[in-house]
Amino acid sequence: xxxxxxxxxxxTHNYQxxxxxxLWFTLTTRDKAARRKILxxxxxxxxxxxxxxLPATRFFKLKVKFDTGK
Numbered sequence: 001x002x003x004x005x006x007x008x009x010x011x012t013h014n015y016q017x018x019x020x021x022x023l024w025f026t027l028t029t030r031d032k033a034a035r036r037k038i039l040x041x042x043x044x045x046x047x048x049x050x051x052x053x054l055p056a057t058r059f060f061k062l063k064v065k066f067d068t069g070k
Contacts, residue, residue: 001047008038021052 002016005025014025029035035055043051 001045004045005042008042010034010038021050 002014002023002025005011005023006014008027010028012026012028014023016023027035027038029038032055035053039051039053042048
């Protein structure tokens with residue numbers, strides 16, 4: 001199932017685990033309609049019983065700078 005979800009453009013993280021909610025992924029889309037369309041397709045994947053759509057309500061951008069000693 002994880003491999004199928006990874007095929008969608010916009011999937012940036014995908015974690016499979018042993019639990020009630022055993023697959024967690026992040027999805028970036030250009031708008032709500034695109035997100036809904038992809039999630040409806042994912043709902044049709046064999047073995048998917050439930051999806052919780054938890055859209056971001058705020059955007060955070062962190063600037064990370066690593067000191068490489070150069």
